[in-house]
Amino acid sequence: IKRHITGLSCPDPLTAVFHFDTAYPGQVMDVNDLHVLPRALATIPFEEWRHTDWTKALLSAGPYRVERVEAGQQIVLERVPDWGGPPARIERLVLRIVPDATSRVTQFLSGNLDLVDRLSPDEASRLTGAEDVTLVRRPSFRYTYLGYNTLDPAAYLEYRRYREADCRRTGDEACVDEAGVIAEIARTHPHPIFGDPQIRRAMTMAIDRETLVDTLLLGEGEIPPSPFLAPLPEHDPDLKPWPYNPQGAEQLFRNAGFERKDGDPFLKRKDGTPLAFRLFVQSGNAQRMQAATLIQQQLLEYGIQVSLEAVENSSFYATISAHDTDAWIGGWRVSLRVDATENLHENACGSGGMNFGSWTHPEADRIASRAKDTRDDEERTRAWRRWEQYFHSEQPYSILFRPTTLTAVRSDIVGPSEEIRINDPLAGVEHWSLGVPAE
Numbered sequence: 001i002k003r004h005i006t007g008l009s010c011p012d013p014l015t016a017v018f019h020f021d022t023a024y025p026g027q028v029m030d031v032n033d034l035h036v037l038p039r040a041l042a043t044i045p046f047e048e049w050r051h052t053d054w055t056k057a058l059l060s061a062g063p064y065r066v067e068r069v070e071a072g073q074q075i076v077l078e079r080v081p082d083w084g085g086p087p088a089r090i091e092r093l094v095l096r097i098v099p100d101a102t103s104r105v106t107q108f109l110s111g112n113l114d115l116v117d118r119l120s121p122d123e124a125s126r127l128t129g130a131e132d133v134t135l136v137r138r139p140s141f142r143y144t145y146l147g148y149n150t151l152d153p154a155a156y157l158e159y160r161r162y163r164e165a166d167c168r169r170t171g172d173e174a175c176v177d178e179a180g181v182i183a184e185i186a187r188t189h190p191h192p193i194f195g196d197p198q199i200r201r202a203m204t205m206a207i208d209r210e211t212l213v214d215t216l217l218l219g220e221g222e223i224p225p226s227p228f229l230a231p232l233p234e235h236d237p238d239l240k241p242w243p244y245n246p247q248g249a250e251q252l253f254r255n256a257g258f259e260r261k262d263g264d265p266f267l268k269r270k271d272g273t274p275l276a277f278r279l280f281v282q283s284g285n286a287q288r289m290q291a292a293t294l295i296q297q298q299l300l301e302y303g304i305q306v307s308l309e310a311v312e313n314s315s316f317y318a319t320i321s322a323h324d325t326d327a328w329i330g331g332w333r334v335s336l337r338v339d340a341t342e343n344l345h346e347n348a349c350g351s352g353g354m355n356f357g358s359w360t361h362p363e364a365d366r367i368a369s370r371a372k373d374t375r376d377d378e379e380r381t382r383a384w385r386r387w388e389q390y391f392h393s394e395q396p397y398s399i400l401f402r403p404t405t406l407t408a409v410r411s412d413i414v415g416p417s418e419e420i421r422i423n424d425p426l427a428g429v430e431h432w433s434l435g436v437p438a439e
Contacts, residue, residue, distance in 0.1 A: 002030045024373045025380060026337045036061070063088040063430040073097055088430035108133075114413055117425040119406040121218035127408050136416060138405040139231075143224060144288065144331045145397040146203070146279075146295065148194035149323060151182070151358045155189030156323040179350030182323075186349070186358040193277055194326065194357075200395040202252035205245040206302055207295055213401050216290055220404040226388045227334060227344075227399070233377070234338040234384035239392060241399070250302065260303050267303040276305035277326035280319065283310035288329045291400060295329075320356045329400075330356070338384050340368045344396060359396035 004027075007019040018031050038059045044052055058066045063085065064077035077093040096113065098104045105123050107113045109130060119127075127133050159181070167175035186195070193199055213221045225242075228235040253259070258267040258275045267275040281292045289310070296306040311319050320328050332343070341347055346365050348355035364387055371383035407425050409416045415432035416425075 005030060022373075023375060025375055025377075026339075029337050064093060067092070086430070089433040090429070093426075093429065108408055108410075111410075114410045115416065115425065116408045117405075119408060121216075121220045121403075121406070124220065124406045124408065125218055132411040134409045134411050134416070136407040136409060137220070138407070139229070140221075140403050140405045141229070141334050142331055143227065143334065143402040144291065144329065144400045146207070146400055147320075147328050147330050147357050147397050148191070148200050148203075148359075148395075149320075149325045149327065149357050150191050150195050150360075150396065151186035151323060152189040152191055152195070153324045153326075155185055156182075159185060174351075176351035177349075179347050179353055182349040182358055183346040183360045186360060191326070192273075193275065196256050197394045198252045198256045199258075199275075200398070201242065201393070202249040202256070203299075204242045204395050204398040205252070206249035206304075207298055207398060207400070208244045209241075209398075209400055210244060211298075212291055212294060215294065216287055217401060217403050220406060221401045222404075224399055224402050226391055227332065227340070227397075228338055228384065228388065229334055229336070232336065232338060233381045234388075236385040236388055239385075239388055242392075242395075246302070253302070265303055266305060274305060275303070276307070278307045278309050280309050280311055280316070280325050280328040282313050282316045282329075284313040288331075292329055317356070321351075323358070328356075339372045340364075340384075340387060340391075341372055344391070345369070357396055359394065361390050361394060364390035364394070 004020045004022055004024060005018055006021050009017045009019070011017065018027075020027060038061050040059055044057065055069055055071050058069055058075065060066045060077065063080055063083050065080050067076040067078040069075050074097060075095040077095070079088045079091050081087045096107075098107060098113070101120060101123055104113065104116050105119070105126050108116045109127070116123075124135060127135060163177070164175055167173070190196070209223045213219060213223065223241045224230065225239045226235060230237070253267055253275065257269045260267055279292055279296065281288050283289070289308075292308050296308060299306050316328075317330075319325065320330075343354040343356075344359060344364075345355060345368050346360040347353070347369075349358045349360065367383050367387045367390075371380055371387065374380040374383060407416075412435050413432055414435070415428065
């Protein structure tokens with residue numbers, strides 16, 4: 001991301017010129033989604049930013065400026081009359097910090113808050129039928145998925161023993177995994193269960209994801225067929241998510257060599273190997289823990305044994321990156337830039353990469369490598385839709401759901417329901433008004 005920006009120059013106070021090392025489809029996006037920061041921020045050395053108490057160093061730009069900060073309680077913004085555009089209609093904004101979810105809803109219902117963002121479905125349900133309240137629903141950039149490790153953990157551990165011995169001999173302290181090596185292990189030593197795309201596809205069909213949406217999200221979500229956001233042209237609108245299909249799933253499990261015989265409650269191969277796996281979940285994420293429990297219960301009906309393993313949030317992704325896993329529940333925040341090479345490509349398999357399951361497919365990788373830099377819109381759209389077909393067939397992830405983003409606004413604030421954007425609940429706040437529509 002932004003790897004092709006080589007420099008920036010400002011010939012005058014109102015002009016910024018970006019310099020690139022190549023032309024590519026995401027140039028405007030790379031420029032547009034930068035955080036433009038006030039010059040005064042440069043007074044704090046960049047290496048100190050991580051340790052800076054920003055509540056004492058807040059800066060602002062645009063129609064509002066910081067009036068005061070009450071640490072841990074609220075930030076007050078005041079209108080800037082001459083900021084360079086029409087003055088904001090609302091004189092003052094108070095951003096209150098209310099960590100407790102129940103308190104947020106209670107204060108909103110009592111009139112102490114006018115807008116509450118990122119409500120959980122449970123919180124939003126408390127507002128059903130409340131007077132003078134508008135619930136704004138926005139599609140989310142996030143999705144939750146069941147990920148599969150496609151390489152054999154035992155083969156990886158054997159490779160690491162040799163790799164670390166080589167590193168000791170050469171004095172290589174980093175001792176990183178090269179992406180191509182990990183991809184080759186996945187091809188030559190696939191995971192004994194999830195190395196088979198039939199089983200991954202069967203898992204998707206075996207899990208009642210509509211029940212997950214209804215139970216965990218109270219219906220406030222959808223089941224997408226691919227990681228690409230539906231409004232984007234790169235997404236094929238005719239692509240549908242795999243349906244909940246117990247009979248179809250059982251047939252695929254049989255095709256992969258797993259059956260129940262002689263009254264045995266569990267699916268097993270002919271050699272007696274059961275269809276059993278470990279499912280890793282972040283211990284601090286209640287929603288994913290609930291999803292894991294429901295999936296465990298659903299798969300047990302097929303004779304699949306799932307062991308849940310809770311991992312601390314701080315070490316979760318390091319744990320699954322070590323490849324000693326079978327499956328995990330994770331989540332991604334999707335970009336408007338379509339680029340599957342960042343997390344579902346051979347080049348992302350090594351140390352520091354985000355292809356945690358090491359899924360590779362020669363043709364899908366070839367398409368993704370070319371499509372990300374293809375400047376012709378129609379050609380790029382066709383390419384990514386072909387890539388989607390491989391994702392859909394291979395199911396390196398079972399995408400469980402994409403939640404709806406829920407924002408509650410008091411009805412006497414005019415403008416939010418029209419202005420709020422997907423990723424910013426205060427988008428267009430300078431156009432909002434109190435009590436009367438903006439002219």
